Amino acid sequence: MQVTVTVNGEEYTRDVDTRLLLVHFLRDHLGLTGTHWGCDTSNCGVCTVWLDGVPVKSCTVLAVMADGHAVRTVEGLERNGTLDPVQEGFVQCHGLQCGFCTPGMMLTARWLLDHNPDPSEEQIREAISGQSCRCTGYENIVRSVRWAAEHSTVEATK
Structure with a gap:
């Protein structure tokens, strides 16, 4: 399935398997490896990103669920070379x-x-x-x- 997701202000369109988790989409398809993958049970929270401005555990969200939405990762905290x-x-x-x-x-x-x-x-x-x-x-x-x-x-x- 084709998804279009805005990540840290930039729009990306990719073909993905409908079972692909958002954490793997970010890491494997976009190369944004700041989002980590930890426990596989949504208990640890290391995969937390923002989805439309709300923190979510990206191991519980399918990439297709993020289609048309905005995601912010840790790479998106820094602005114009200045740390948040x-x-x-x-x-x-x-x-x-x-x-x-x-x-x-x-x-x-x-x-x-x-x-x-x-x-x-x-x-x-x-x-x-x-x-x-x-x-x-x-x-x-x-x-x-x-x-x-x-x-x-x-x-x-x-």
């Missing part, structure tokens, strides 16, 4: 270790800050609760999101 404050926060506060969960965490954090520019630690932890990190214990991830909240501007997130 969330990306910068992960650097500044050591919010990543192995980096496997990082793309999904960053997209979830960006979504949270777009909807709540000054979240509490509890709200940050709740927002990322659908994602597993096996390395950091979440303390530095939470600090990274707080850093981004304190350093974000309206212009930085658009």
Whole structure:
């Protein structure tokens, strides 16, 4: 089946098998390998992307379901050579270790800050609760999101 998906602002049309998962479409058909594939059960959240502005686990979405829709991946956070404050926060506060969960965490954090520019630690932890990190214990991830909240501007997130 032919699908047309707008990914990070660019439109792509590809012929795909109707069983192809969005995570594999992004990685294998578009070469966007920032979206990781983890557990095959939608428990870990490492495959999180935005579908029409809402975080989804791309291992639960078929590529054909994204036909005509907009997807944002971690590659779409950076704007004009400038890191998003969330990306910068992960650097500044050591919010990543192995980096496997990082793309999904960053997209979830960006979504949270777009909807709540000054979240509490509890709200940050709740927002990322659908994602597993096996390395950091979440303390530095939470600090990274707080850093981004304190350093974000309206212009930085658009």
